Amino acid sequence: MLSKKTKYGLKALAFLASQKGKEPVQIAEIAKHENISQKFLESILLSLRKTGFLGSKKGKGGGYYLIKDPKEVLMTDIMRVLEGPIAMVPCVSLNFYEKCDDCPSEQECSVHMLMLKVRDSALEIYRNNTLADLIA
């Protein structure tokens, strides 16, 4: 299941992408428009800024804005920052690989191959969708 953090983050990014101008949008406005707890959203936007998706401006007239063209922002990158691994088990993760402690070998593991297929199919979707597609 998608975490609230991810869902809210996606909605916030989509909302920012739907804005015509490049004017900063305040947290409060996004939170209100998307029915999100403002404080919770604040921490999510902060992490999106620190990972290079958003820029921000303090003080009056401040807020958050997209740094890149929505068409250039791949869903793979967004998902990995918000939700973490796209794979359902660490042993088939490209960016968050970890060995399973209960498996003697990945060759023998009955779960490994199936989860590899699932990961690949999810990757295909995320690689072929950008932030711009969220608002289309």
Add this chain to the structure above:
Amino acid sequence: MLSKKTKYGLKALAFLASQKGKEPVQIAEIAKHENISQKFLESILLSLRKTGFLGSKKGKGGGYYLIKDPKEVLMTDIMRVLEGPIAMVPCVSLNFYEKCDDCPSEQECSVHMLMLKVRDSALEIYRNNTLADLIA
């Protein structure tokens, strides 16, 4: 991420499917072979029995065994019992549908369509794989 319950359940099912005969296999043997806490596995096998995947026999010489031919057991059915919804959000779930409380409408929701695609791609994998494929 896949829960331990699901992972262990899949491994146990695969182990049972790999057995030549139809003799019951004891929890202890499965647990040892797959490096799983025996008590935890016990509760997992119990739920797989209650949902019609496994049969069981008590007493000496007892244990668990598959009820159906592994080729006839779809991964969709296994996953839904062990892990729950295949969809990442309830609003795109076929078997566990729920309306999102934060969304005014699913048409407008920027997350909805993307998650529908992800669900469909996962479904395609699970529908085209059976328990027999886990041990191939």
Add this chain to the structure above:
DNA sequence: TGAATATCCTATTAAATCTATAGGATAATA
């Protein structure tokens, strides 16, 4: 300069879920 505004940042709490264990009841075998 200073008041107002809005993000920045860390810490903490609250809630939910997941993982694992305990301990006896029940049934089958020999």
Add this chain to the structure above:
DNA sequence: TATTATCCTATAGATTTAATAGGATATTCA
């Protein structure tokens, strides 16, 4: 009737997620 192995419920422990609190910092504008 002793032994074996599942059945069943309850609960404890651990981890993760969701949300909140409160002040620090920077910017705007009068």
